[in-house]
Amino acid sequence: MKSLSALEDRPGGKTLVITDSGLGGLLICAGLESRLRGTTGGPVRLVYVNAWPAAGHGYNDLPDVRARAAVFDRALAAMARLEPSLILIACNTLSVIYEATAFRRAPSVPVTGILEEGADLFTEALTRDQEAVLALFGTRTTIGSGEHVRRLGERGIDPRRVVAEPCHGLAAAIDKDPDSPAVPGLIDACVLRAAAKLPVGAPLYAGLACTHYAYVAEAFRESLRMRTGSSVGILDPGARLVDGLVRGLAARTVEEREAQIAVEVISKIELPEDQRKAVSRRIDPLSPATAKALIAYRRSPRLF
Numbered sequence: 458m459k460s461l462s463a464l465e466d467r468p469g470g471k472t473l474v475i476t477d478s479g480l481g482g483l484l485i486c487a488g489l490e491s492r493l494r495g496t497t498g499g500p501v502r503l504v505y506v507n508a509w510p511a512a513g514h515g516y517n518d519l520p521d522v523r524a525r526a527a528v529f530d531r532a533l534a535a536m537a538r539l540e541p542s543l544i545l546i547a548c549n550t551l552s553v554i555y556e557a558t559a560f561r562r563a564p565s566v567p568v569t570g571i572l573e574e575g576a577d578l579f580t581e582a583l584t585r586d587q588e589a590v591l592a593l594f595g596t597r598t599t600i601g602s603g604e605h606v607r608r609l610g611e612r613g614i615d616p617r618r619v620v621a622e623p624c625h626g627l628a629a630a631i632d633k634d635p636d637s638p639a640v641p642g643l644i645d646a647c648v649l650r651a652a653a654k655l656p657v658g659a660p661l662y663a664g665l666a667c668t669h670y671a672y673v674a675e676a677f678r679e680s681l682r683m684r685t686g687s688s689v690g691i692l693d694p695g696a697r698l699v700d701g702l703v704r705g706l707a708a709r710t711v712e713e714r715e716a717q718i719a720v721e722v723i724s725k726i727e728l729p730e731d732q733r734k735a736v737s738r739r740i741d742p743l744s745p746a747t748a749k750a751l752i753a754y755r756r757s758p759r760l761f
Contacts, residue, residue, distance in 0.1 A: 470500030470717075474541040476508045476532070478516050479632040480728075480736050481669030482547030483751060486720065487744035488699040493718050496703060500717050504539055505750070506760075507724035508532040508551065515629065516550055517597050525598070526557035531761035532725075533560040533568075545702070546570035547695065549599040549666045556604075574701060575666060575694035576608035582662050582692055583614050590659045591692075592651045592681060593621040595666030596628055605666055622651040628669040634735040635672040644673060645680050652684035661687040668695050672739055720746050722754040725761060 475486045486505045493501050508529065509515055516525045529551060536544050537560075544566055546552045552570035555561055561568070579591055593605055600623040606616050624647035630639050655661065663677050670677065674691045681689045733751050741748035 470502065471543075472502045472504060472539065472541040473543050473545060474504045474506055474536045474539055475545045475547050476506040476536060476551065477546075477548040477668055478509050478551055479507060479548075479628060479669065480732075480751070481628060481632065481667065481671070482695075483722075483736065483740055483747060484668060484671050484743070485545070485547040485695045485699055487740045487747040488696065489702060490718055490720055490744040490747050492699060492703045500719070503718065503720045503747075504541070505720070505722045505747075506532070506536055507722070507726070507728070508548075508761075509632075509724070509726050510761075512726045516554060517625065522554065522557050525554045526559075528761075529554050530558045530560050533558065535761040537565045541566055544568045545698075547668055547698070549575065549668070549694075550596045553599055553602045553604055571668070571694050571698055572604055572608065574698045575664065575692075576605060576612065578692050578694050578697045579605065579619075579662070579664050580609055580612040580614055582690065583609070583618060586660055588660055589618070589662055589690075590655060591619045591662050591664050592648075592655060593619055593664040593666055594624050594647060594651070594670060594677065595621070597623045597625045599623075599666050605664070620651050620654045622647055622654075624667075624670075628667050631669040631672050632736075633732050635739050636735060640673060641676055641680075644676050645684075648677065648680040648684055652681070655685055657685075659687065660690075661685060662690045662692050664692045665694065671695050718746065720744075720750040722747075722750045723757055723760065724754055725757060725759075727756055728754055 475482055486503055510528045519525045552572045583589055600621045606619050610616055627643045630637055630643055663681055665671055671693050678689045678691055737748040737751045
């Protein structure tokens, strides 16, 4: 589904559930809130659901795809009970896991994810620049699935032009505080592994196959530039996803904007105050309403 204009309004307007394992997808929620303030189509309720399963571990720590899918199935059922017009999986890891869920076989509400947007974005860049190489960064589950490389191959991209590198632990560090002093070292260690596999002198793109990495996109660019000596283009599927969803929605008048959009953040696990403040500082310039919703989040321990 490429645009919210394809959704029918329910009484009271549209409800859009955005989910991620952690707070990375809040950038997409913030982008939508910001863009929707300038569009028409009635009231929109944005509900961000943090689907991180437990305080002690995330999906990448579960033993296999079946275990991850079982947990995400329960989370999806909880989201469906909110009666949304659409569930948006703003997470590459959860988009991979979704393919193995029972919910996918008989979804009770429309669901769209970020994988296709990423594959399209990466394909366009590599088709436009035939000499370029893609350094693809994501979580262990996302990179291990091979989904991006497979989809790029289906679109005619030679897999040898893609170097995929998992950055295990980076998303969790960003989730706690994008400005943590530990984050640059984790990025550089991941980039160093990728750089050893990259051809010397080739034009280079960095594909951010984790929504958390958009918080630190410039750190990826600078680390890659220093390690390879190449100029680096950043490819962020989250920004493209927002563009696709709001495409086709007409402009409203200024007087109508603010009252039309509501944002709510729900989390099964506790989000400490220092974490909420750290992430909200990054979100506030784009969407003050989303930043405020994070600070005032609703914890729901029995959500799924």
